[in-house]
Amino acid sequence: MKSYDLLELAGRNLRESMLRNALTTAGISIGVASLVAMLSLGAGLQDLANRRLSKSGLFDTVYVTSLRDFRESDPDQRKQERKVDVSKARALDDAARKDLATIPGVLEVSPEVRFMGEVRYADATHAAFVAGLTQSAKENESFDGMKGRFFASATAPEAIVQLDFAKDLNEKDPNSVIGQELVLRYAERQSMAGSSSPGAVADDSNPNASLGGGGGFSVVRKEQPLKIVGIIEQEPFGGMRSISRARVFIPSQLVENLNMMQYSDMRGLTGDAAGEKTYLALVVRVASAGKVQQVQDAVKKLGYRTFSILDATKGLRRFFTVLDLFLGIFGSLALAVASLAIINTLVMAVLERRREIGIMKAIGASDGDVKTLFFAEAGAMGLLGGVFGVILGWGIGRAINFGTNLWLQRRDMPPETIWASPLWLIFAAIGFSIVVSLIAGLYPAARASKLDPVQALRYE
Amino acid sequence: MKDTPDFAIHAEHLSRYYTLGTAVIRSVDDVSLSVAPGEFVALLGASGSGKSTLLNLIAGLDRATAGSITVGGRNLAQMSSQELSHHRRLTVGMVFQSFNLIPSMTVFENVELPLRFAETERSSRQDVVRQALDRVELGQRISHRPTELSGGEQQRVSIARALINNPSILLADEPTGNLDSRTGGEIMNVIRRCNQDLKMTIVMVTHERSLAEKFAQRLVFMADGKVVTQSAAEPELAR
Ligand SMILES: Nc1ncnc2c1ncn2[C@@H]1O[C@H](COP(=O)(O)OP(=O)(O)OP(=O)(O)O)[C@@H](O)[C@H]1O
Ligand SMILES: [Mg+2]
Numbered sequence: 001m002k003s004y005d006l007l008e009l010a011g012r013n014l015r016e017s018m019l020r021n022a023l024t025t026a027g028i029s030i031g032v033a034s035l036v037a038m039l040s041l042g043a044g045l046q047d048l049a050n051r052r053l054s055k056s057g058l059f060d061t062v063y064v065t066s067l068r069d070f071r072e073s074d075p076d077q078r079k080q081e082r083k084v085d086v087s088k089a090r091a092l093d094d095a096a097r098k099d100l101a102t103i104p105g106v107l108e109v110s111p112e113v114r115f116m117g118e119v120r121y122a123d124a125t126h127a128a129f130v131a132g133l134t135q136s137a138k139e140n141e142s143f144d145g146m147k148g149r150f151f152a153s154a155t156a157p158e159a160i161v162q163l164d165f166a167k168d169l170n171e172k173d174p175n176s177v178i179g180q181e182l183v184l185r186y187a188e189r190q191s192m193a194g195s196s197s198p199g200a201v202a203d204d205s206n207p208n209a210s211l212g213g214g215g216g217f218s219v220v221r222k223e224q225p226l227k228i229v230g231i232i233e234q235e236p237f238g239g240m241r242s243i244s245r246a247r248v249f250i251p252s253q254l255v256e257n258l259n260m261m262q263y264s265d266m267r268g269l270t271g272d273a274a275g276e277k278t279y280l281a282l283v284v285r286v287a288s289a290g291k292v293q294q295v296q297d298a299v300k301k302l303g304y305r306t307f308s309i310l311d312a313t314k315g316l317r318r319f320f321t322v323l324d325l326f327l328g329i330f331g332s333l334a335l336a337v338a339s340l341a342i343i344n345t346l347v348m349a350v351l352e353r354r355r356e357i358g359i360m361k362a363i364g365a366s367d368g369d370v371k372t373l374f375f376a377e378a379g380a381m382g383l384l385g386g387v388f389g390v391i392l393g394w395g396i397g398r399a400i401n402f403g404t405n406l407w408l409q410r411r412d413m414p415p416e417t418i419w420a421s422p423l424w425l426i427f428a429a430i431g432f433s434i435v436v437s438l439i440a441g442l443y444p445a446a447r448a449s450k451l452d453p454v455q456a457l458r459y460e
Numbered sequence: 461m462k463d464t465p466d467f468a469i470h471a472e473h474l475s476r477y478y479t480l481g482t483a484v485i486r487s488v489d490d491v492s493l494s495v496a497p498g499e500f501v502a503l504l505g506a507s508g509s510g511k512s513t514l515l516n517l518i519a520g521l522d523r524a525t526a527g528s529i530t531v532g533g534r535n536l537a538q539m540s541s542q543e544l545s546h547h548r549r550l551t552v553g554m555v556f557q558s559f560n561l562i563p564s565m566t567v568f569e570n571v572e573l574p575l576r577f578a579e580t581e582r583s584s585r586q587d588v589v590r591q592a593l594d595r596v597e598l599g600q601r602i603s604h605r606p607t608e609l610s611g612g613e614q615q616r617v618s619i620a621r622a623l624i625n626n627p628s629i630l631l632a633d634e635p636t637g638n639l640d641s642r643t644g645g646e647i648m649n650v651i652r653r654c655n656q657d658l659k660m661t662i663v664m665v666t667h668e669r670s671l672a673e674k675f676a677q678r679l680v681f682m683a684d685g686k687v688v689t690q691s692a693a694e695p696e697l698a699r
Contacts, residue, residue: 005576016564359560362521363621364549364577366542454513454522457560 010376031338032389035331105291132252148230154253159226165247339440346444358456374445382437386430469495473527487513489685502672505682553622557637561606612643
């Protein structure tokens with residue numbers, strides 16, 4: 001039979017018992033809709049988690065610390081590291097920084113700058129954690145709704161303050177602090193033979209602390225005026241911190257130029273390599289989240305300790321795989337029920353159309369013609385059910401999304417998309433629906449094709 | 461047909477048995493019968509004597525239990541089911557007592573249906589179907605449903621359908637069984653024209669001996685699955 005004849009005959013047969021076939025198709029639609037709904041929810045939640053995590057800036061960041069400092073909290077790693085002679089471990093110095101920058105996939109390496117500082121504003125002194133930010137931090141979600149602007153350059157004497165801190169500075173109108181000046185007080189680390197950095201105002205020409213001996217350094221109290229250029233609500237990359245949340249942010253290059261004394265300098269004093277400048281932690285920004293593991297491995301090989309959110313999200317990704325599987329199984333369940341409806345409908349049709357099948361065979365239809373005709377009917381129901389099911393599932397998704405956002409809005413939370421129906425999912429669902437329908441049509445079609453025409457035509 | 465075989469239909473020791481539990485029903489029992497091309501044969505016999513079964517064996521709708529049945533020079537026993545459907549499609553046309561039209565289809569669609577199975581191009585179907593319906597004088601009723609037609613008209617549609625693929629053999633199982641004698645006579649005239657104008661071989665099952673004697677060239681009597689007597693008839697041939 002030619003395919004257009006096949007489709008025409010299948011179409012007219014479907015129209016013939018309109019109600020029954022429509023109900024069966026509706027059953028398939030609901031099955032497909034539930035599958036689409038479940039998988040869309042799974043995909044949507046995963047998207048949401050990925051989006052949240054990657055926008056937090058944590059996904060493409062690797063923290064590097066020296067084995068000399070602190071202790072690994074993970075018991076397995078601690079056992080490993082115990083074998084290392086701490087005093088001989090590589091220091092996190094400028095050489096290390098250069099090495100790290102050459103690892104493929106690394107975008108930039110910057111020291112993690114974070115210290116407790118004193119800030120003067122309008123004749124009042126405030127204590128606050130100060131953090132350095134690289135220019136690339138601009139992409140972070142914390143700046144999405146910021147007031148004012150980001151730093152003009154990596155060395156601009158500018159500051160961005162956190163909203164709560166701005167309120168501390170000016171209760172009534174926190175936004176008015178933008179454009180105002182702020183003075184940061186800090187301790188400068190001066191090598192014994194060195195001179196103070198240009199641009200910094202020396203508060204006191206006498207060193208507060210001075211240590212003799214080869215390669216020692218002195219600490220000088222300094223001040224740096226900063227212009228407030230922006231206000232943000234939350235600390236970028238702050239997701240992993242709870243205690244030392246910074247409230248004042250300054251360009252990281254500027255901080256580096258200030259040559260500020262760091263905790264690691266104190267640590268270095270008592271160690272063997274006294275006086276050598278080392279970093280407490282370096283923040284390595286990776287080109288993409290996918291390269292984090294690779295970069296982490298390379299850093300470990302250089303002899304440093306690493307930490308990334310990847311370590312923390314391994315469990316999360318496993319969770320989503322299992323979630324998708326379960327949602328898929330539950331979604332398919334409804335489709336499985338619908339496939340029974342197809343079998344039922346077509347078996348009924350075979351019984352009802354016994355005589356018609358007999359007639360068709362008597363006037364020259366082959367067993368194959370009869371079989372493909374029933375297949376086409378099953379496939380058509382699958383296609384229609386699939387298309388309507390996708391539309392229905394999409395509608396359900398929109399409704400749930402809408403409802404969720406309404407709920408979020410009532411609680412003053414930003415809207416979220418928890419629903420994603422990627423194109424592949426839509427086509428896969430329709431395809432799956434057709435395949436399931438064809439499988440369901442297997443038995444009725446075989447029954448119809450094996451029908452004995454002599455028996456079928458025997459009695460009226 | 462290129463090389464016209466000696467027989468249009470040739471059955472040798474043809475049998476069709478049905479087993480019901482331990483009982484064996486010999487619907488067609490050791491039948492040997494030959495029908496010449498262009499011959500008009502009437503099959504007569506009591507109810508249950510095996511007439512329809514024999515007709516179905518010739519049509520390739522049923523398979524023989526034993527013996528051989530050759531139609532148009534080809535042994536149906538050796539054919540695959542695919543080949544048998546081909547045989548039913550192109551070599552034979554069937555007409556039934558109960559018309560067997562598909563009620564959901566129009567007259568046109570019913571007659572067109574065998575063309576679909578024969579994979580005839582859609583473009584050429586229209587004319588073929590109209591011609592076939594004109595031949596049975598139903599050209600005006602193409603969009604009617606079978607239920608809107610009288611019995612005689614329905615039977616004419618079914619004849620048009622049987623002839624649509626130009627078969628060489630027409631098999632009719634009590635074509636007038638459901639019709640009054642006047643309408644039955646009309647149908648018999650249509651069948652006779654198939655025989656005389658189209659040179660088709662006709663095998664017709666009937667209960668009415670008078671009808672058989674009037675139209676057929678040969679009468680074959682069956683009883684209990686066997687052919688009992690054959691007699692040449694004197695049909696009122698070409699007036
Ligand atoms: N599928 C079957 N199973 C068992 N017996 C059958 C079957 N088909 C036909 N028969 C038997 O075969 C015999 C011949 O049947 P058939 O229909 O050929 O008779 P017939 O001569 O056409 O009768 P009628 O004039 O009533 O149409 C009958 O006894 C019938 O019961
Ligand atoms: Mg019969």
